[in-house]
Amino acid sequence: MAKSTRSKNRLFYSAADEVEHAKYPDDVLCGNPQLCSSAYRLAYTDQDFMLSEELRPVRLMLELSKPEAVLQALGVNQTVVIFGSARTPDLETAQNLVEQLTEQGCRDQQLLAKAQVNLRNARFYEQARELASLIARESPASASGELHVITGGGPGVMEGANRGASEAQAKSVGLNIVLPHEQYPNPYISPELCFRFHYFAMRKMHFLMRAKALVVFPGGFGTLDELFEALTLVQTDKIKPLPILIFGREFWSRLLNFEVLVQEGMISPDDVNLFQFVDTPEQAWQIIQASLAQL
Known part of the structure; x- marks a missing residue:
């Protein structure tokens, strides 16, 4: 059996110690069906059990607890959440594609139109990058203390925000999620603050647990989901009011008509x-600063 690693100051062995104690040499295991039985495994080392339907509540709790423990240990206490599309390219990439298609004399009008749309929307990547850099540079000097940028950890606008923080020599958080297609965290997240989730619900909870402001750039279904959940939580007094800044008035005004909801009596x-709608990183940062000053 493994040698004990218990600390002199510890009465009980740790779970890690017990995993070592539970190991048997191959010659002992050989021919012993009781020791080889799945029932005999320590519950927390039995992967089949841990991944069973019955253990879903435990897995939900683990996804709440692990990031919480790490964020507390690393002193991440206040965040600005930046949401936005994973499909928005940076300006250089978008420009290069348009130039390449033009030089090649591309006759695919759909492809050209899509490239032009991406070039137009690339400003959101760059604005998220600029805003995150602004937050990283200026928040440590504010009365409320350091703010950490937190994103969904993917490409597009999320990458732009993590990139801006990284360029300002600041740590930032990424909450990535497992998807059926390949999904990788962007390379600008601080490695020790790069988390991976299975449950969208737990991921969205972590977005809000330390949030001092939300900035929502143009995006698709995921971004809309995150925006409307936050609005619902504030509307129903489940969380305290905080700045919810919708970036890019022209885009959102075409997409959503909130006045219809008022006119039809669906919201007050x-x-x-x-x-609030905002259109520049400076405007967003001013609103966030003003809100923090009132805390």
Whole structure:
């Protein structure tokens, strides 16, 4: 059996110690069906059991607990959440593609149109990058203390935000998620603050647990989901009010007509005050600073 690693100051062995104690040499295991039985495994080392339907509540708790423990240990106490599309390219990439298609004399109008749209929307990548850099540079000097940028950890706008923080020599957080297709964290997240989730619900909870402001750039279904969940939580007093900044008025005004919800009695007139439109990183940062000063 493995030698004990218990500390002199510890009464009970740790779980890690017990895993070592539970190991048997191959010659002992050989021909012993009781020791080889799955029932005999320590519950927390039995992967089949841990991944069973019955253990879903435990897995949910683990996804809440692990990032929480790491973030507390590393002193991440206040965050600015930056949401946005994973499909938005950086400006250089978008420009290069348009130039390449033009030089090649591309006749595929759909492809050209898509490249032009990406070039137009690349400004959101760059604005997220600039805003995150602004937050990283200026928040340590503010009365409220350091703010950490946190994103969904993917490409696009999320990458832009993590990149901006990294360029300002600041740590930033990424909450990546397992998807059916390949999904990798962007390379600008601080490695020790790069987390991976299975459950969207736990991921979204971590976005809000330390949030001092949300900045929502143009995006698709995922971004809309994150925006409307945050609005609902504030509307129903499940969380305290905080700045919810919707970046890019022209885009959002074409996509959503909040006044229709008011006119049809689906929301109260005051509910449209739960968010603000912004169009520049400087404007967003000023609103965030003003909110922090009131805390």
